[in-house]
Amino acid sequence: MAWTPLVLDLLGVFFFAVSGSLLAVRRHFDVVGSLLLGTCVGLGGGILRDVLLATGVPRAFDSPVYLVPPVLAAVIVYFFAHAVQRFHDLLITFDAGGMALFSVTGTLVALDAGMNPTAAAILGVVTAVGGGVIRDVVANDVPQIFRARGLYAIPALLGAGLTSLTSSVDWYNLATGSAIAAVVFTLRMVSLRYHWGAPPAGGHHDAPHPTPTP
Amino acid sequence: MAWTPLVLDLLGVFFFAVSGSLLAVRRHFDVVGSLLLGTCVGLGGGILRDVLLATGVPRAFDSPVYLVPPVLAAVIVYFFAHAVQRFHDLLITFDAGGMALFSVTGTLVALDAGMNPTAAAILGVVTAVGGGVIRDVVANDVPQIFRARGLYAIPALLGAGLTSLTSSVDWYNLATGSAIAAVVFTLRMVSLRYHWGAPPAGGHHDAPHPTPTP
């Protein structure tokens, strides 16, 4: 990976690692648990992608630079967690940032490994949402991606799809990549703000005439 | 994989995907969450098997046809979930169908990859139960396979063992494969109906003289 995608990738690791360390604070883990959870969340999506790509040892184990963002995240959260009141919104914001960046870089890595555009976009989504799923499963929550507050998978799929598309027509560069990530992030945050959401899994038939609870 | 095992495999993906989408309804996920959970459940066991077999990119990423059954499952559950009352039994039935088919096809894929009959049967069991474990862990349940309502692992092991055996003696074909899956499915369902189960993990010594609760 050239250095520009690497920068976006490390920024994504950092955002996800902060979300993990913030969850560690909320769950009263200690600072070692915070570092570990941040590392799992930050690196989990990329490791999952590399395992599925079957291209050898995941890059996070080969490049020690990937360990820097989680350490930074745990330190920052340790010193500044007390200064922020609204952990929950902050966690969701950092999670959205990581998801947006990984939907771009994850797709790029998969394309680099020779996957076709469709499979690359799917692996981009896996990268984008994998770390967050690991975070929530380990912390005994139902993963955000399934809980339907705002849109989550749709922005991730959009980012991965656009990255795959711009790469196919050779328009991908740091500027378009950053723009795609910005669009994904904005869509996620706006959907939260305005409570956008897909219809329920079982359709709207479940309770056509809801009985008022007395 | 020749086309006949492929048909059984896709049918298994579909059954597991329906079980995932039904769980999504019960957990009030939206329709995107339903599609995602169905996809994880339907493809999870096979992806896990392919990762363990270390034969390169899992087939679900190479063959887009594997994405059809989860889409179909999410659509069907979206439109017809309201028509069925007893989600729980339905979920368990579709899960049993997926498990039965995957115990056969998972073992075949592992044999094709050159594993010895014992290892192939174990990987068949991993395929058969992997998707369901992912479904229940993600949805914050203790996996069905551990919860001991009826027999679960034993039918899976039987199916994988019989497939490995019939393949070794060159008796495996679509008919025997379907028959094995039917036996596994029937054993699972009958064991549920008649509350068969293995003895408790700690033996029967735990409470030799149960104190009646007043």
Next chain:
Amino acid sequence: MAWTPLVLDLLGVFFFAVSGSLLAVRRHFDVVGSLLLGTCVGLGGGILRDVLLATGVPRAFDSPVYLVPPVLAAVIVYFFAHAVQRFHDLLITFDAGGMALFSVTGTLVALDAGMNPTAAAILGVVTAVGGGVIRDVVANDVPQIFRARGLYAIPALLGAGLTSLTSSVDWYNLATGSAIAAVVFTLRMVSLRYHWGAPPAGGHHDAPHPTPTP
């Protein structure tokens, strides 16, 4: 792997498998669930390591001898669980034994596969804690490593680091390996006894003036 590390490795599998089977008793799983959970816990860390090392089929699937310790563990727990009153401490003790041994053998396997000393130590930690994380996630608990009762990750990291170090200077042998595992185990148990722990993830600022609850 030469036979001496194999002995330590199988002992580690056994310890972790006992911890899994004990948890199965506490959760009222049946004896099949006990065997399965013990197998997942005992073999999970090593399988995860082998998948990340990308060295082909995980050794647990190639060497049937790895299936012996989980069977033994399930049988022993089945017959003797009633004789022990304090499951919780026993589970933690066996977990500590498995973790200590795997921090040594996991690092050795990674070094054998050609990883650099730092990456090998990290994979040693993954091996040491992976099985326990799988156990707790599957049984719907927050993993011990995050829950901060005593030290957990620090002893694991110490064991992996010392193994990597002694191997680099060619001092590793069965005696030093066993000594490292003993130190790790002792540090884990002593930290539990004296309630040692790292500071909280959010620093000590969270509640500088705790309001007394009336």
